[in-house]
Amino acid sequence: MGQRHQAYIVARVVPQGSTDGKAYYRSLGGWHHQWCYGSLPLLAADRFFALIKNPVNAAIIREELETAQGKYGRRGQKPDTHFPCHYALFLVACAFNIDLEKNYIQDGPLESYLLPATMGCWDGDNNDGLTILDITNPLKPSYAFVMGSETDADLGDEPCIAEDYLRAYYPNLGSNEGTERKKAGDKVKLELAAKFDSIPFLTEDMLAEAWPEEFGASKSSKRRRPAERKSVPKTIQETPVVSVDSSSIPALADLVVEPAVARSLELGNTDEIELLIPSKAPQIMNVLRAHNPFPDTGLPLLKVVLKQVFKNDTETLDLSGFSLSPNQLASVASEMKDARIIILSHSSVVTVEHVRALLTVKPEIDRLELLDTGVTNDAFSSLLKTDPDIFKCVSDVVHHHLVSSRHTNPGSFHVIASQAGSYVRYGGRGSGGNIQSIPIWTPAKIIQNLIDILKMLVTDDLASMEPTQSILIPAALSAGLRKPGTSWNDRTVPMVARNRGRVHHGGWMFLFNRANTPRGSAPGGTYAFVRLLTDKDCQAVDVFDLNGFLEEMKKEGRAPLPSTEAVKEFEDIVANRGKNQENTKKTKGSGTEGPPQTMEHIMRFLMAGMNMGGGSTDAPKSGVSLFDTDSATKFVLEFIAPNAEGNSQGPESMRGPRIVLAGN
16 A cells, blocks of 8 residues: 655766776665655655755765775676665655654654665566656756656656656646646646756666666667657756966966965964965965975964954864864864864874864864764774763764764663554564664754654644654754754754664663554653663663753753753643644645555554553643653663664664663
8 A cells, every 4th residue: 555656866986896987877775655656756855955965964975975986886796785875865764754844754764664776776666656866966966757657647667857757647737727726736836846947867878877677778668758758857057167268377466375375384473474364365275284294383374364264154163184183183273262163074184082182172062074084983983982971062973983883882862762552563673662872962952853853743733653663763863953043954964863772871861652642632742861870780760851851961061051942942842832833834735745644544543442552542631741760760671672682674784673781
């Protein structure tokens, strides 16, 4: 039962053994969606493009793609791998299965719907075609939709543009006929399709590189579109490139930058270059980056130039590509007191000692970027395990380890959520709940992300039967700290939450047990912040409400704390003031399809009526109550399994619904 659709990511990758370095398109994996048709694939693709165009997310994708270059064979050739780009695939799953701005969640956990890169694009159960997304350049992606053989449209199995895919479902789209509601809906759909007019289109020849059996010359004529129905992409107006006359004479100021910098380094002061700094700061930075090792005599000039750069961006300290020593880095960072984002990427000399030196002089940072550095996955993992407190005032770290590996460090924050009386089990899960963790966090980020989760779990207008087992919790928990006013769809995703790992004595958790009520009833549940006590078998926990948790954060020296507005929003959600209606955005009348009522929804209504879930058939009181100590301890122990292993669903780094108590 369903209207099944698959989304695949592709990119140009140099195959292993290449003698000419030529890159070819290959599949990087896919995502299965049980109910995705009409305008829903377009909406999901639009959300995905917004995610990958975020500069932080784009940088992670570029590094992930770089690690795949020259590593795998082409389609059907060895060596191969199932999931070469975990992070990019996670963003696809988030884009297709969740939209917090529209109260939309598709049921089912991450590991149950991943499709391996070795899979043929039509090998899955498909009703409503494919979305294919090219991430070769995440800041300038390409796309194609492909109609499936079960659709009524005469489009064949060839790539088509967004508007043609829509018209397969709405042949009279924009005909100016029908009711006013229909006309308004048509307008919304056409505006959505128009967003794709400026996005490059993936041709069939490109897709044939990734799936030669499904596209290209070998395709049957029965699967081809009639000539008059060929999909024709809109012409994209490229920004004209202004040619530069190579014979033109550079400005005198440009000619003197390099010798002026050399003179400043020789003297160890900035006296002779100060007049150039306001207008030539970027050029001076580039000259300084080229010095490896970086001379101590260059520190005065670097600090002056950085202060000039800070006039345009008062929170970002960009030291990418610099070859500073740990002591030099500490000296520079200590003078940039307003810096909240520090970038150390693209420098092979940067090691964990640089991280230690930096966080010693500047412990509170919103984001630290460490892509393409000398900090290996093993070194970073070791730092997390041996010295987790060094990150207790760092909201986000951007490093390959955090999007590709398991997190088992003592400082992790876990979220355990379940549905009371749930009968649904996905992928062999032993429990009807979800456990996710992130290794680096601050109180401000945790409360922000818990607000995103709770908004969905306590709303009375959520078209999802099992949100606690959906991608909601890993998607929300993986989000980076956002500035006030930043939308959910524009978020950074600096790390990927994991559902397998170890909990540690003294570690923090957030518990939520969602009440089992029919859709439309007053939402409710039970919550608590808990800290695992240090007895051998973890037979007890400390229980805190929000205010108690924040007081403990102050005692631990964690910062930043959430804003007053965030605290009030959390309290309002827990108290169910206004029943969260200000966050409810129904799809009715929006011109886009709403999620259908699945058999799972029907079963839930039936079970609630027959009380098969074991709970009361009475609607719960409005609001969310606090776990007491005994019930919180019991709840935690249901999920913590000493010496246990998780199941084997999905790729290795995403296995298992259970967590293990460290030290057993």
